[in-house]
Amino acid sequence: LSTCTLEKMSDLDEPRSRRDRPAKPPLSRALIVNAALELVKADRLDAVTLRSVAERLDTGPASLYVYVSNREDLLERMLERVLSEVQTIAVEPLHWREQLIDLFTTVLDALSRYPGIAHVALGSLLTWSSALDLVENALALLRAGGIPDQEAAWATDALFLFTVATGVEHSIERVRPPTEPHHKSTSIDYIGNARAVFASLPVNRYPNLSSMATTMTRGDDLERFRFGLNAIISGARSSLDNAIAEGA
Amino acid sequence: LSTCTLEKMSDLDEPRSRRDRPAKPPLSRALIVNAALELVKADRLDAVTLRSVAERLDTGPASLYVYVSNREDLLERMLERVLSEVQTIAVEPLHWREQLIDLFTTVLDALSRYPGIAHVALGSLLTWSSALDLVENALALLRAGGIPDQEAAWATDALFLFTVATGVEHSIERVRPPTEPHHKSTSIDYIGNARAVFASLPVNRYPNLSSMATTMTRGDDLERFRFGLNAIISGARSSLDNAIAEGA
DNA sequence: ACCTGAACACCGTTCAAGT
């Protein structure tokens, strides 16, 4: 608010500069999306209300409706911007698998940069331009790896779904307040808590889970994520055959 | 509301019956969760507000706070009830794979019965009792299939995540109003629309996606879901080896 | 065409006051 006032004043002091930077830039969709993304980055998705975004732009919420038809509309435009940050990968056929893992890891990173935005991605099919590039890239890599078309198509879907779901899980994990308020960023107690729950289960009712308490909670987020990606990729090749062979 | 008034009246008409059914049963957590679940079932998760639940119980929202500490708390208890509807499966080692598919298909069905509830499951780790039974069951089946412990543990996680994410996707798909308002339940136009988008893409920029428009949109929800499950299961066995063999 | 203040119809949650 004060910044805007200052800018306006300095604009009056220097009545005209050759570069004529906009004293107070007119509202636009890009500005709105930017402001909203700053809010998620600083806090999380809940902090993005039409009122908070408007306040950041020094105006009222009603003003946003010229450029955005909805809160949902705003959220989708934000997601599109976030996904456009992901760089596609030039296919090197020999490294298709690593490249696939890299691609989706980058997607997860982008989503994680804006806690909660993954939420928006879940369920809106991937038909915006920035997502189309990613789908195209994934298909190219899977085909380079010799995955048949139908399996490549469904695997792409599954990989995106798994990635976005992981993103949602991570963002929620960050939100949940760890029972001890003096630690801030760690979610270690959280996993440790889960392990404690598993380990303390009655052995006769939970023979597998209770004995696997350590195994269940081993590995960090990235390792588990990559395991899932690898599983889907490996499975894409063989799952149909298996399903048929075993008579399902 | 009117029903409650009627019940109260008939209670006055017959001052005492031997079976003494509760004229107006006292509030309890189970009653609250039931009322809330009826609301999701009839509509969707957005319809579950503390106010709407209270109204259904013929009281005010403030009254619920004796039995439920939060809206989030209420949602989690609802999820726990929904997951408790899923029956676990007695392991038959020869059919471990089909049984795994069946188990998670049943989970998806339960989630789909309450549109939007899957949302709650995403991110809250599986440490409630009803979920623990499902985890135990999945571990038992994977072990029966000869999957090593670490892979079985991570695969269980991945299978649940994929299932819940699919549930969220389905519930959102049902919510999205198809552009043509005269059809109500079908989401066929939606997939058809995606296919149209894919098919109309410029071939030079989207060589794979544009040519795979039909392949990408083939198969119904269940078929795609089962593909994903099968992929994760098949991949659980081989992904680590592959990752190491290919030097990732 | 764009902006805005004020209002509308909602939320979750709290709290003093009742029984």
Added chain:
DNA sequence: ACCTGAACACCGTTCAAGT
């Protein structure tokens, strides 16, 4: 201990009125 009315501090969205 349980319930409740009223209030508080929010929402998204609309709309008439301004420029």
